[in-house]
Structures are given as structure tokens and as C-alpha cells.
Amino acid sequence: MFLVPGESYLGILDALYDFPGIDTVTCRHESGAGFMAVADGRLTGRPGIVLVSRGPGATNVSIAVHTAQQDAVPMILIVGQVPRADLRREAFQEIDYQRMYGTIAKWVFEVTDPRQLAEAAFKAIRVATSGTPGPVVLVVPEDVQQQQVVQPRWIAHGHAGAIPDDQTLRRLLRQVEAAERPLIVAGGGFEAPGGREALCALAEAWHIPIALSFRRHDLFSNRHPLYVGELGLANPQAQIDAFRQSDLILALGTRFGDITSQGYSFPDLPRPAQTFVHAYPDDHMVGLHFAPDFGLVCDAIELARALTPGSRPDVPPARAAWVRRLKEIFEAHAAWPQRHAEDGIDFAQVVKAVREQASADAIVCLDAGTFAAPVYRHFGFVPPQRLMSPLSGTMGYGTPAAIASQLRFPGRQVICMVGDGGFMMTGNEMIAAVERRLPILFILANNASYASIRIQQELHYPGRILGTSLFNPDFEQIARAFGMRAQRVVRLDEVAGAIESGLAADGSPYFIEVKASLAVTLPERRS
DSSP, X not given: OEEOOOGGGHHHHHHHTTOTTSOOEEOSSHHHHHHHHHHHHXXXXXXXXXXXXXXXXXXXTHHHHHHHHHHTOOXXXXXXXXXXXXXXXXXXXXXXXXXXXXXXXXXXXXOOSGGGHHHHHHHHXXXXXXXXXXXXXXXXXXXXXXXXXXXXXXXXXXXXXXXXXXXXXXXXXXXXXXXXXXXXXXXXXXXXXXXXXXXXXXXXXXXXXXXXXXXOGGGSOTTSTTEEEEOOSOOOHHHHHHHHTOSEEEXXXXXXXXXXXXXXXXXXXXXXXXXXXXXXXXXXXXXXXXXXXXXXXXXXXXXXXXXXXXXXXXXXXXXXXXXXXXXXXXXXXXXXXXXOOSSSBOHHHHHHHHHHHOOTTOEEEEOSSGGGHHHHHHOOOOTTOEEEOOTTOOTTOHHHHHHHHHHHOTTSOEEEEEEHHHHHHHGGGGHHHHHTTOOEEEEEEEOXXXXXXXXXXXXXXXXXXXXXXXXXXXXXXXXXXXXXXXEEEOSGGGHHHHHHHHHHOOSSOEEEEEEBOSGGGXXXXXX
């Protein structure tokens, strides 16, 4: 459990004292605690748990509730509340959490009787993990927390993975068999155990190219001959034009939201020109934007298995040329850039050095920002490597995600890359890495700017820069003050050695500050 303590849930804290098997991770800000819970939920498929106090604590953690909703991650937020007698009386720090969280949480429940606690907790687990996974909020008044009640022993079982009926499967298989230019768009539904293997088996059996949905790079080997890219924020037009030439789209395990669909422009809205298959376990999402020929409310993994033949079938000869065409476009886009920067180090070269030295099971945790763009475009993830980045695009995610990842998988290599803006939001959480001797490599890109916003500012209001420049502290000295080994890198020829030193650090975190170029990320100035 991740928490920032508060008086309004002292009773729950006292109860946790009797459960030494539960690791309670004390955090320095509720947003950091919430991000850790989001990362833990994504890594395990079980709800990440975060506890905060009422009022200020609950408002601080709201960014993580939104991230869990956007990222489809199971999370349970427990909020201490004013005593029952003071509810809805505008008491000190009181908030009506149903109204506050009602549009971003899957379920909000305020316990008013101690006998409701067990049932509420049991339902919270089931709601958070079913359909589209997401956040649940349990609100517990302080005078409900220490009552003696019966403690049932219930086990929450996941829903059985559904698949279409035999007739629908046969119709769908005929479409898969006949298509000359099929395309699989695979999403987070394949993050469950066995999902990556099922996706790979399906693609290989039918020789179908795979494009991954937004920031789901770790679902399928980016070096596989059938991998043709991610549908993200900066796809080249040639790639989208080629995808439009498909005659069958299998959108499996993805909500197919605005970014994956390129602003609802791929495929055609609302009726795709191709045969369109949308499979997702939540009937609200299936066909929400695009009218499918096959709208399948089902488990994507089970569907992939059902569509995978026991022996490799004959497929139309045109598929080989189709795959080669898409692969060539992707490889041209993913090639490492050759740029010279005068104002610092091109961070793409740092990412390249990380890629060359990362372990086969590395967990790469990213914050939001332009520094992350070369990771998405060039890194090339190969399972079991993991990409932990916020689909919601929220800043401050990276450092807490790295802490949670290393705590959950202490034997794996964890690398955190973060910008100067995002680091100043939640970077204080890295003290947990020092306290617990977590061997995380932190790499900070310092370009003295909120660069993602600066890029848009330069595009739309060239030369009129306001609010996007940053006056930064000495990050290296901050890391040293936290108790880390740290160094600053200002030349390209220092990068590889610094990363090697950081990854070799045994039993303790390591911090690298990179003097990063801003110029290479900005558009050319219009005359």
C-alpha cells in the first residue's frame, strides 16, 4: 500500500500495524503515492492501493485517479472522512467525493456503517478489475474505522474470458483467411498473463502485421518482422495512408480512443471503409466511435487463441508484399536520427545508449515530455522488457512509477527517464529509493523548459515565448543531498560511460543529469 498519513484515517493505520505482511510505503506527496499505486496496478493486474487523508490529501491524489481511468489500470483509493455526524455539513476538510470523483472513478462509495466495510472492499476489487479496469474510491469516516464486526473470508475471482459463438467465429475466420491487407491493432487487453504469447501466435499463424495502440510498445516485440509501429502522437502521414489501404482491421483489446485513431480519423468515422472488428470486454467501448462489422464484447486473449489455427493455413500471396511495405515505412521512421546540437546533448543519443546497455528484462519508466519521444519512436522494446509510461500524458508519473516497479520486481533492472519539469513535481519520491536501497537508474533531461508546450508555442505563436522557460536548481546536488551517487553529463562522449556506471551501481540508486538540447526538439522558426 502507498500512503501519505493523515489524521482522518488513523484507525486504518493502526489496523495495518497488525498486518506486517503488507508493505506500507510512506510517500512525500499524495500524487506520488497515487502514481505508485497506478504503476503497481498496471504491473500486477491487481488493484494498486493508495491511502490518503480527506480534503487536501484527496484533492492531491486526484491526478492519479484520472491517470488510472485514462490508462485503464485497476486502483483502489481509500480516503479518510469526517465523522458520520458531520457528513454534508461543510465540516473541516469535508468533500462530497461522489461529486468530486464521480466522472473519473468507476465507483465511489462512502461507508456509513461498519458492517458495510467488508462488502464494500470486496466489491471494490471486482469493480476495479472488471470490464475496463479503473479506479474505485472508498470513503471511510474516521468513526467507522475501529468497530468490531464479523470478518468474512471472501475471494474475488476474475470474470471468465468470453469469446463469440461458433457461428460468429466461423464468419470472422473467413474474413481473416480472405483478407489481402489485414492489420491487427492490439491494445492493453493483452497485458494479462499469456496475452503477449497469444498475440504473437495469432499474428504469426496468419502472417498479419501488428500496430500497437498508444504507448503499448511492450506488448509485441518491436523487432519482430510483423511489427509495423505504434499508433501514437507523431505517426508519419505515409504510414497512416498505408494503414488506410488495409481491407481488414482487427482492433483487439483496445478502446480505440482518439490518439490511437489519430483524432478519430483512422479508420473513417463513423463507418470504416474496411471490414472492422472491435473486440474489448466492455460493451460501452465496443462501437463507441466506429461502427464495427464485428462488435465483440469479449476477452481479446481468448479471442486471439480461438482465431489461431493449430497449423499454419494458406494465406493470400499479397500479404507478404503488404507486410514488407508497412515494415519499410516503419523502419524508415524508427531509424536513429543523426543530428548535431549546439546547445546541449540530443537526448535521442542518450536513449540510444540506454537501449544498447539495457537488460533483456529492463523496466523503463517514463515521465511525460519531449525527452520521451525518442523512446517511443526508436527504442524497440522486446518482451519481457516493460514500458511504464502514462497514457494520460500526465507529468510527475516517472519517478513514482520507478519506485513502485523496483519494489514489485526487485530483481529486475529499472531505468527512469524524466524531464526537468516532471521531476520537480514528484522527484522528491526518489528518497524511497535511497531509504530502501533500490538500484534505480534515474536519468534527468535538463533543457530548462516545459518543452512539449514550448514546441506548440513556437508553432502557433512563434517568437512569443512566455511561461515555458524554467529556472532550475542544481539537480546533481539535489540528488547527492538525497544520498545518491550522482553525476552531470554535458558532452556526448560522456553519455555511454555514465549510463554504464549507473547500471553497475549495486544496491543503491544512481542519478544522471543530462544537459539536454532544446533546439533539436523545436520546429524551425518561420520567417
